[in-house]
Amino acid sequence: MKTKGQITFFVILGLVLTMLIVLSFVYKERIIEQASKSGIIKSLPMSEEAKKVQADIEECMKDMAYDSLIKLGLQGGYLDLERVPYAQIPEAIESIDYDGTAYIYYKGQNNVPSLIQMQNDLSTDLITRSSNCKKDYKELSLSYGRVVPKIEIKEDKIDFKINWVIDIQKEDVKSAVRDVNFEMPLRLGKMRDVVNDIVESQAEEICLSCLTDISFKNNMIIDIENIDGNIFYLITDEKSEIRDENYMFLMANKF
Numbered sequence: 001m002k003t004k005g006q007i008t009f010f011v012i013l014g015l016v017l018t019m020l021i022v023l024s025f026v027y028k029e030r031i032i033e034q035a036s037k038s039g040i041i042k043s044l045p046m047s048e049e050a051k052k053v054q055a056d057i058e059e060c061m062k063d064m065a066y067d068s069l070i071k072l073g074l075q076g077g078y079l080d081l082e083r084v085p086y087a088q089i090p091e092a093i094e095s096i097d098y099d100g101t102a103y104i105y106y107k108g109q110n111n112v113p114s115l116i117q118m119q120n121d122l123s124t125d126l127i128t129r130s131s132n133c134k135k136d137y138k139e140l141s142l143s144y145g146r147v148v149p150k151i152e153i154k155e156d157k158i159d160f161k162i163n164w165v166i167d168i169q170k171e172d173v174k175s176a177v178r179d180v181n182f183e184m185p186l187r188l189g190k191m192r193d194v195v196n197d198i199v200e201s202q203a204e205e206i207c208l209s210c211l212t213d214i215s216f217k218n219n220m221i222i223d224i225e226n227i228d229g230n231i232f233y234l235i236t237d238e239k240s241e242i243r244d245e246n247y248m249f250l251m252a253n254k255f
Helices: 002-026 028-038 048-074 115-133 188-201 208-218
Strands: 101-106 141-153 158-170 173-184 220-227 230-242 245-254
Touching: 048 115, 048 158, 048 173, 048 230, 048 245, 101 188, 115 141, 115 188, 141 188, 188 208, 188 220, 188 230, 188 245, 208 220
Parallel strands: 101 245
Antiparallel strands: 141 158, 158 173, 220 230, 230 245
């Protein structure tokens, strides 16, 4: 009787294990995906197709980030100029993506952009520009999800973490890209501090010696010019480059 009970137990156990094995094959993709999302599995091996798509997206999004950063610099740290008064230099910059340059100081009002504001502007702009990175691949079917950038501006670099789920299918095989991460050695955080120092030193009148001190202390070049009654400051950082050109930040001042 005991032997029969043991046999029955092992038969039931065998059936349970068989069912678990079958279910694991049937729901393998879903189980792995949920485990990845919950943090049980930290990273999953990517297919060659997914690696190719991810590399292409990273290269393209870097290029879009360059465009956003160049425009951000020319516009005084603002990509959305509806929030601040601004001036324009149409003849000098009419050939590129440029709407105007923010008055960082305007008749007693300090408009120095915060890091959070610049990060948000860059994120919003990258979401818009990301449509330029969608492309078709031969023998692949792609489904592009929502772009969610997270950007952190530090003193000497900018971190880009872009969550972008791209489902890929090749015949009966499915894979996916989950995110694209990269960084740029751009001293935008330091440049923002320089902008703030300029505003504090030029609040009442132009102080050329102050500009010289700020320039020397931060290893940046600061040029100043009066155009139609508007004072423009051009900050050039020789330690930061985009497309082999020194990064520039343009700001306007009106007493």
